[in-house]
Amino acid sequence: IALRPQAPLLPGRTLGVLGGGQLGRMFVHTAQAMGYGTVVLDPDPDSPAGQVSHHHIQAGYDDPQGLAELARLADAVTTEFENVPAAALATLAARRPVAPAANAVALAQDRAQEKAHFVRCGVRCAPYAVIASAEQLAAAPAELLPGILKTLRLGYDGKGQRRVTTAAELSAAWHSLGQQPCVLEQWLALALECSVIVARGADGSIVHLPVQRNLHRDAILAVTEVYAGNLPQALVEQALQAAISIANGLQYVGLLCVEFFVLQDGSLVVNEIAPRPHNSGHYSQNACDLSQFELQLRTLAGLPLTAPRQHSPAVMLNLLGELWFAQGAVAQTPPWAEVLALPGTHLHLYGKGQARPGRKMGHLNVTGPSPQAARATALKAAALLG
Ligand code: ADP
Ligand code: MG
Structure with missing residues (x-):
């Protein structure tokens, strides 16, 4: 069960961010303008958010000591980086209010789970198939071609994506992505x-x-x-x-x-x-x-x-x-x-x-x-x- 603030956390309290990129930096700027303290956890000693935060914990996103320090310093924790381990958010959530919750972040990190959620909500997404095995590759529906093969996890700014027109290209693309679990989406106009x-x-x-x-x-x-x-x-x-x-x-x-x-x-x-x-x-x-x-x-x-x-x-x-x-x-x-x-x-x-x-x-x-x-x-x- 998720911890929630009993009463609003008012200026003067400290807000934590898992991840030190530009999104964290702009969150920190906003929090500081409103009079909050800030703490950022990011392994990069010169991360955009770490540079401007009151506290910067230089540690990996799954480092138990770093996470414990974050929970000690912050009254609540958010994230700015989609690929933080959801387990790290779950660990923090045992001690502090965390938003968004680990399960939502985990879902957004996995294109198959994400699409299944769209289907559950009755919101239309591109026709797709999960390709995680040679069997699923062989069974990929022909109507998904031409298509775009995307790794299930860790893609951003078009990374981990291949456009494919034929079954042979699809197979080559899946192998070039190291046969990792992917979704094949129909290429849409x-x-x-x-x-x-x-x-x-x-x-x-x-x-x-x-x-x-x-x-x-x-x-x-x-x-x-x-x-x-x-x-x-x-x-x-x-x-x-x-x-x-x-x-x-x-x-x-x-x-x-x-x-x-x-x-x-x-x-x-x-x-x-x-x-x-x-x-x-x-x-x-x-x-x-x-x-x-x-x-x-x-x-x-x-x-x-x-x-x-x-x-x-x-x-x-x-x-x-x-x-x-x-x-x-x-x-x-x-x-x-x-x-x-x-x-x-x-x-x-x-x-x-x-x-x-x-x-x-x-x-x-x-x-x-x-x-x-x-x-x-x-x-x-x-x-x-x-
Ligand atoms: P990322 O996680 O890298 O943002 P996206 O899935 O949003 O990956 O794809 C990046 C861009 O590629 C989209 O904004 C769109 O322009 C194009 N694109 C992705 N999937 C399709 C598709 N099925 N049909 C047409 N264009 C696509
Ligand atoms: Mg995108």
Whole structure:
């Protein structure tokens, strides 16, 4: 049985984060702005969140001593990293309130369990088959081809995925992934991608951010655009209902992102869930009166959840490591002064020492008085960044 705060954890208490990446860093910034103490557990001595937290426990996610220290220092613990061992969350949950719960994180870590949950909730996902053995490979339904083979576990930003068109390619792809358990999904003709972030409290109350429209490049999120009229209203309502069913079905406590595909026939298909803040929710920092990080904090601390309101149309540009090499082979600082001369630009950098292609180094939130203005500024910023 999960421990829950008896009363809200108020500023002055200490909040813990398992994982020290950029999502943890932005959670820590939010918690500190509200007067909370923070403690981060991450093995990297220079992790983005560890750099800014009051306490940084430098230990592996499954290190018993590190976890004991985290439970000692923190009044409640959340996670920012999808692949933390669910067992570590379960260990912590014996001593402190933990949100999200280990079982929800474990489900989100396994594409087969995740899809089975969508089916249970009556939310449509891509046709799929689990391929964990040579028998299942041989029996893979032909109608799933052309398809995309994804490892059940540990995939992110398109890693651990292979597109396949024939049975022979499927077999080669499964072997190239080391014959590890995978799902084969039918390749869908996408019109667009969108996502929604919901925050659900221990009392079952639930609020959400606006439905976000996402553009991926090479399977990595590149741009998120959020403003009224950007998506058909019927789709927005369907996505919200689906996300709420998925969260309620898990009795989820915490912040949850649900990613969707919109097919060319206009229908909605759920892709995957993330039991943590999400890259596609970063615009909320500057465009909404409650950011996804404050929503995460409120669910963790047992504070009231009020409905977030978006006050500005927004475009978020992801800043990947390539930008540091736009002018040549030697890393250079991107032209921040020029970018920040554009009205409504908000720079967020994650404190990562080394830029590498594909590495998420930061993001730029662009807000404007109108969707047109925000988009025009985002285009100018993108042109400056090359
Ligand atoms: P990750 O965990 O790496 O984010 P996703 O399953 O979300 O993996 O896939 C990454 C991207 O690849 C998606 O956002 C989408 O653009 C594309 N993609 C994934 N699965 C499919 C599919 N079945 N049909 C079409 N496009 C897909
Ligand atoms: Mg994804």
